[in-house]
Amino acid sequence: MENVLFREFEEECKHCHGKGYTEVYSEKFWEEVEHLDLLYPTYEQAFIIALDKYPEEVDQEICTQCNGNTVMPNQYGQAIIQNKDFIIEFLQKYKLI
Numbered sequence: 001m002e003n004v005l006f007r008e009f010e011e012e013c014k015h016c017h018g019k020g021y022t023e024v025y026s027e028k029f030w031e032e033v034e035h036l037d038l039l040y041p042t043y044e045q046a047f048i049i050a051l052d053k054y055p056e057e058v059d060q061e062i063c064t065q066c067n068g069n070t071v072m073p074n075q076y077g078q079a080i081i082q083n084k085d086f087i088i089e090f091l092q093k094y095k096l097i
Helices: 002-007 027-037 043-053 075-082 084-093
Strands: 010-012 021-025 058-062 071-073
Touching: 027 043, 071 075, 075 084
Parallel strands: none
Antiparallel strands: 010 071, 021 058
């Protein structure tokens, strides 16, 4: 039940698209993409082939926006965070926590 409630206050991180990490490409990787771009009809094809051929040139870093949580508070979640003192006071008043 709690998971359903929390989903109402969260949304997928827009920075990492819900992966929890971002990919960091080396300078050598971008050079290979430029080289492959001359051989293939589209840049996307060259990029995908470079990903397959040179996976060691791609590093992963924890997303700086969601800190690896894959989700971020939406407008409702942010409202709760901003008013957390009032919410805690309310819950304590009615002995819910």
